[in-house]
Every structure is written in structure tokens, then in C-alpha cells.
Amino acid sequence: MVKEVFETRMSSKGQIIIVQEIRENLGLKEKQKFIERTEHGKIILDPVQDISKLGGILKKMGKGKKIAELVAETKEGWD
């Protein structure tokens, strides 16, 4: 069974280790960037995705359409 709650502690330099189980579950690798913010007293670490790894992620939107058509549909509100 996967443990859902983990305890970690902050070093004197403010560093916190993300436990291996979470790293593996989320597929986090070395040099992964995060957006760090607080929300209701909690620290939120939001992994930043590389745009260069998202090629084709919206491919459904282009099904049966050429790019000129898609762009024209998107910009029609400006004309």
C-alpha cells in the first residue's frame, strides 16, 4: 500500500527533501523547477512543465483542420 503522508524536515539552509516515493509517483527528476507559494498556511510546490515537452498535447483541436483555419477561428472576434 502506498503511504500517503510523509514527514520531512527543513535544514538550516531552508532545504527540504521530497521523499523518494513522491518523486517517483510524480516522475520528478533532478533540476525539476517548481513554483513555490503559500496557501492557508501550507506550502505549495507546483512542478513547472517544460513547454518544449508538450508538442502535440492539444492535437485533438487540430483534427481535420489546417492551422490557417484554426488561427482564423481564434482571431475572428477581432475582425
Add this chain to the structure above:
Amino acid sequence: MLKQKKAGIKLFVVDTYALFEWLVYNNQKYKKYFEQIDNEGAYITELVLMEFYHKIFHEEGKEKAEEIFHTITTKIETIKLNAERIKKTGEKRSQMLKERKKLSYADCLNLVIAEENKAKVLTGDKEFKNLKNTEFVE
């Protein structure tokens, strides 16, 4: 051709066309540009963000639109409108119409932001072909 700029200086203003080419059509000609953008950042205007968000929301729903919006705005600096940019964009559109170029307000703002930041509009939109401050991807 890809160029390197000094650290902290962004090279591109990202157009809706370039986002579609990469995120929808997986056009590999854009991969190197988005790798550079991941490392060095870029600019995107509020108008491009608005039309891009709208299109994803309309076609794919709120969850996907929110996810892509978040990714783009954490990697790419959002440029807000101000009085100077509004006036320059209006003037740019007038200039383009006189040159028989059919550019939208969002397109003209992209050119204004590129000039302001000594950057280039990243696009393959034929209306931008041979325009200054444009990285035209064939």
C-alpha cells in the same frame, strides 16, 4: 536561425500561431525555439493569452485550458497593456493596413512588444513574412 542573448534578455514574443504549431500540430521546426524559451523565457501578451485560453476552453474544456494557461504563464512573461502600448498598437495597425497587411490587434501588439524589447515575434503566420522584428518559421 537561433541566436543567443545575454542572460535575462528574452528573445521572442510568442504568437498564437507558434503555440498552435507546437502544442496542436507538433511541428518539429518549433521544438528548438520552445527549448530556448524554456531556458531563457519569452514574452506573451495578454491578448494572445486571452485568445489562446478561449480557444482551448471552447474546444477542450476548463481543466485543459487552466493547465495550459498555468504552464505558459509560469514559463513566459505576460505583457500587460498600458496607454503607450495601446496607442502604438493602434498606430501599428493603421500602418499595416496602409501596407495592405491584414494583421489583427493582437498581431500588431506583438510587433509593438517585439520592438520595445528588441525581440522577435515567433510565428509562421504568412501575414508576418518579411516584417521586421519577426522570426518567421517556414
